[in-house]
Amino acid sequence: MLGALLYLRLTSLRNLLVQRVRRLRQPKYLVGTAVAVAYFYFILIHRNGPAAPAAAMAAQSMAQAGLLASAATCGGLCLLAVLRIAFLWIMPDEKPGLRFTEPEIAFLFPAPVSRRALIHFRLVSSQFAILFTSVLIAFFFNRAGYMGGSRATRAIGWWIILSTFDLHLNGTKLTLSRLRERSPRFLAWRIAVVLALAAYVYAVFRSGIALVNAYATQTQSLLEAPGALVHQVLSSPVFFWLTLPFRFVLAPYFASGLGDFAAALGPALLFLGLHYYWVSHTEARFEEGSIALAEKRAAAKAAMQRGEMPRIGNSRPKASPGPFPLSESGPPEIAFLWKNLLSMRSALFSRRALLIVAALALWAAASLGPVLSHQARRNGGDFFSPMVLGFTAIIAVYTVLLGPQIARQDLRGDLANADILKTYPVAGWRIALGQLLAPTLVLSSILWVLIVVAAAAADPLGTIGWLSPGVRVTAAVCLAAVVPFVCLIQMLVPNTAMVLFPGWYQATRSRGGGIEVIGQRMIFGVVQLLFALLVVVPSVLAALLVVFSSQWILGAGPAIVLATAAVLMILASESVMGIWWLGERFERFDLSVDTR
Amino acid sequence: MIEVQALAKQYGSFSAVRDLSFSVRPGEVLGLVGPNGAGKTTTLRCLAGIIPMTSGTVRVAGHDLAVDPVEAKRHLAFFADEPRLFEYLTVRQHLAFVARIYGVRDHETIATPLLEELELLEKADELPGELSRGMKQKLVIACGLLHSPSVMFFDEPLTGLDPLGIRRMKDSIVRRAQAGAAVVLSSHLLHLLEEVCTNVLILKKGEKVADGTLSEVSAQFSNGEAGVSLEEIFIRATGGTEG
Known part of the structure; x- marks a missing residue:
């Protein structure tokens, strides 16, 4: 199965590249490529190049503020991740599906492969996109350079973050599907999980705010030494244990050197492996949901190609009366x-x-x-x-x-x-x-x-x-x-x-x-x-x-x-x-x- | 009713249609056949005024399509192989829109029996997204027939229809022709030609290979043999190769 997947992905990638290179013979693609390459070079790569001495000094002085900004951004993103998961529990799909394309469904679903093999296919398949995204982000966005580490470690860090989140989403969908199929207390389960998530978010906020207030009483201004504030919050035992799962996932990205990175990699990979085990061993139906999902994505793609804006949300269009009565004659x-x-x-x-x-x-x-x-x-x-x-x-x-x-x-x-x-x-x-x-x-x-x-x-x-x-x-x-x-x-x-x-x-x-x-x-x-x-x-x-x-x-x-x-x-x-x-x-x- | 003289359509250096001349009188159904890439759809799109022809003359109901396209189009209806509909307009709103475009007075009195005949009345307030493919095809037909066209072009009219739908579509085409319409249809389905068409025009690589009534074309390619099937005639006429 993995051999087939590798063949599919690598052959498709090769053909895609060949097709892209061939179509550069058409001026519209050649000019488009030239403009985009120039943009990325001057705006991203050129700016990320060796910093001038003055810029390096400015970057040093910005590091403290940058640390606070990074901490706030991380906190916000973690909150968004929790909210995304909570949303799945609050409003679960009628038929949860894994993301397959229509051709994958046409070829793989009738093929003599087990359901678990299909899940493996899906998980490994998504790795191609995640790896590509991770490398791209690490390559183009070097804004966190002041924290140490290299582009390679940050790329791996991104890969761990995105893979874990992808696995968690799929695990949640499959678990919900299984609960819907087999548990008579489906609603009770959902309420319990949502309450637990709400309690968790509340506890993190409470402890975080308490720590910030404690720091504020010691210093004149919160922004005087933002690095110290971040350090104090992160090293608090309560906050440490509450945010432990997120720390596992984020630690490789924030590692300042190779030693730190190696130390952080073990727990992160273990956590990722547990997620993989969870997803691949959850016996649940996903076929119908996957077909519906693939159809929806294909329809959205077709709509985009027709020149329409993608519709916000999943709702189907609804009939509505005309804006005014249309008479039979007139311009x-x-x-x-x-x-x-x-x-x-x-x-x-x-x-x-x-x-x-x-x-x-x-x-x-x-x-x-x-x-x-x-x-x-x-x-x-x-x-x-x-x-x-x-x-x-x-x-x-x-x-x-x-x-x-x-x-x-x-x-x-x-x-x-x-x-x-x-x-x-x-x-x-x-x-x-x-x-x-x-x-x-x-x-x-x-x-x-x-x-x-x-x-x-x-x-x-x-x-x-x-x-x-x-x-x-x-x-x-x-x-x-x-x-x-x-x-x-x-x-x-x-x-x-x-x-x-x-x-x-x-x-x-x-x-x-x-x-x-x-x-x-x-x-x-x-x-x-x-x-x-x-x-x-x-x-x-x-x-x-x-x-x-x-x-x-x-x-x-x-x-x-x-x-x-x-x-x-x-x-x-x-x-x-x-x-x-x-x-x-x-x-x-x-x-x-x-x-x- | 439809007069085509030396129609040609060129895409750069590629000739999709060359020196094509024919006419279709009221009551006639002309079947446009040919292998893939023979130029059938290009011919139909030129005849319907969708794409400009490179040279030649097309007259629809007496109006030169190049000189007076608006008047010529008032008399024709084009039915594409894929039902193209407006996503946010219900069945009834489609008909109201088309009625305004063609200036059809009191369109409800025409639309209601048409919807009844096509079994769409119950779906009148639904959007195309809620209709099956066959239903969408029917809606396209209702929109096309609303202004009572005297010239009709069908591109692969049986695509995606179930057996009952196929039967109804064939009956509908014959009925419209009997009522005096001039019809041109393109299809790969030779049995459709046998059942529906009065005339046939065989295209190959953009050029006319044969034109006439079914019996005339049969006689041309049967080499004096009796009982030669239309399929065999088609293969002989086109040389058994692609367009």
Whole structure:
């Protein structure tokens, strides 16, 4: 069995490399590879090279703070690992499965091999990915160099951490499956384990906080000697025993020399071996769950290649009523708007997605809020207004630049249906316009809300003389009028890229497509940014010119209106030309040529 | 109804279709056959206006596809071998969307009997992800028939259908042709041609090898022998090699 696995993996790896090298003959892959290699060289490897004397001194002084940061990061990651395990116990899969690919299932499940052999196959198989990841992380990220040890020891350390966690996850899934099959007290078992985990986390927190408080009473500031604080916490007997399992796993990574590493390796490997024994000797059904899991992964991969964003969570799409009643007659563009708004609601605005966005917003508010308010206090200004304006500006920039990459319910989302769209009795430019309406409307709506918020929050004390309520409202309305055109033009960029270079676009959609795909994605991102500048700069210059030349005669309000009219003319012309050209290209678009 | 003159499709230096001419009148069903890579799907995609032809003329219901594509497309329906559907639209919403695109007035009165005929009425509020492959195929057919096309193109119409579905699909094609539609279908299944098609066009390496009614094509390749099967005729016509 292991021989077959080795043959499968090594042959596949060899063929993959040969295929990757061969496709470098195509410029899109060659350029992508060159960009990505240059990026990794200059950003990661070059920066990780021999440090300059000044940098080395700075690194020395940073070591203490780095130790504290590392300890906090480790603590956070361990907590996340415990939460992940707890989540499995709280909400176990109906049919827990091990991660096999669809071809593996097709060939191995009907083969005359035992269930245990299949588990071995899965565990050994995952080692290839874990080894690769460990080497990659140790090679590229040398940030913990101040703690001693070498890249090799840190790579092995990473391998132990990732392997143990992978085994623990699989062991938990199999144990849950076995309990579900054989124990009438399945729920009771789960409650007991979750309570035990909660008690464990509570105990670790309590002891940790007690130790930090004790240290704080001895010293003036917690940050005065962070190394000593970390040492005191870690050497406490209670904390030592509570965190012993994590220490086994993490010790090889944090070993400062070869002696320490050798001493840490034994317990870590023993712990890993126990996990392996646990997983490989747990008799439980996993076949159905594995098949379902493989199907789900294959569907997600296919969706990615179709140009869709992966759906958050495991939920299947649900039918929902249309965003508005669709009449039988009228411009066909509205039908595309209706269809794509319907898709967006299901794809982007699921309850889980909204929860994640809310959590991210809270996190951003918690982390950025104090900085902005501190700045505001230092300047003797208002506390709330700069914070709100800062947030709205950041979200607006992200909406304009990243929004088109997230809201894909346009031509990109319908790449698989391109043949069907082209049989419709609708001109290409009308299909293009219709397809872009929904994401444009959604992005514009976000920006409109931000404009209202910014207009309300700006200068609450009325210190800016010319910003009268009338000017404020005029500026907000004018900005709101410009927004849809900016969004539409921004949406044109990725859609045009998809129609012009479908091969490139398809390649960037493949998951784990290799270094060349990373390079291609970077090129797409840069092009989006450059295009945004190219579109916005002439409009901004025109607006400034009109405002400054006319405000002396007309006053601020009318000058803003006049400038907006000029901007709208420029943006509308750009939009019309862009839509018409995209439609023309779409009519001649033949995916089979470019992806041959 | 469908008139094709000197149709050619070139991919770089590769000729997928060369100098292809034929016509299909109302009530006729033309079977497009040929080995793998003969250019059947490329021909159908050119005829449906999905990909631009390199040269030649295609007229659909009297409208030149290159000159007036919108009007030509108003009269045709294309049925791909794989059902392509919008993931987030229910069966009913698919029909509403298609009705708006084609400007079908009072589409409910057409859609409801169509859904009944295709046994989709109970699934009207379900998403494609909840439908079986056969059901998806039926939904594609319902969408294609909603605007009462006079020209229909089927690419491998029996792929993935169960025996009952195959029977219904064959009946449906024949019925539409009898009602006056011009139909072109591509298939590897020679028994489908025998049962459904009035005419046959054999392609090989992008070129027409034979064209005519089934009996005419049989006569051309039977060498005077009696009772030569269609399979044998196909092998003789294509030389028994791939496209």
